[in-house]
Amino acid sequence: MHLDIxxxxxxxxxxxxxxxxxLAQAIHEKLPxxxxxxxxxxxxxxxxxxxxxxxxxQKPGIRLMFWSGADFSEPDLxxxxxxxxxxxxxxxxxxxxxxxxxxxxxxxxxxxxxDYKNITKRKGRLEKLK
Numbered sequence: 001m002h003l004d005i006x007x008x009x010x011x012x013x014x015x016x017x018x019x020x021x022x023l024a025q026a027i028h029e030k031l032p033x034x035x036x037x038x039x040x041x042x043x044x045x046x047x048x049x050x051x052x053x054x055x056x057x058q059k060p061g062i063r064l065m066f067w068s069g070a071d072f073s074e075p076d077l078x079x080x081x082x083x084x085x086x087x088x089x090x091x092x093x094x095x096x097x098x099x100x101x102x103x104x105x106x107x108x109x110x111x112x113x114x115d116y117k118n119i120t121k122r123k124g125r126l127e128k129l130k
Contacts (some may be wrong), residue, residue: 005030007038008038009043018062018094019061019097022097024101026106034052036061043055060090064090065086067084067086072087074105088122
């Protein structure tokens, strides 16, 4: 795991740090070949340069976001916008995280991908990779 992610987690309040540490460990475990770094201020994991999953601290809690999550058909992942294919869930305590759900979402993140890596070249248009 990238040192900047460790630093990001260390800066969080204890309850939030526990959530971030659990998420980072699970992502690292289930996507061991993913590149990880702090991108636009929060931890993100990439497969072949394409952002897959990340988390950030927001007012409602720690937001776990899947860039292609709108296509996961998972009721607990909420789609907020219409333009992109991202979906998210918020956590305020580590006990809210169901590892079986998290692991299933991470498997889907590998299997279902939209090409965010080349979105600028395509002038905002997304194409499905997998």
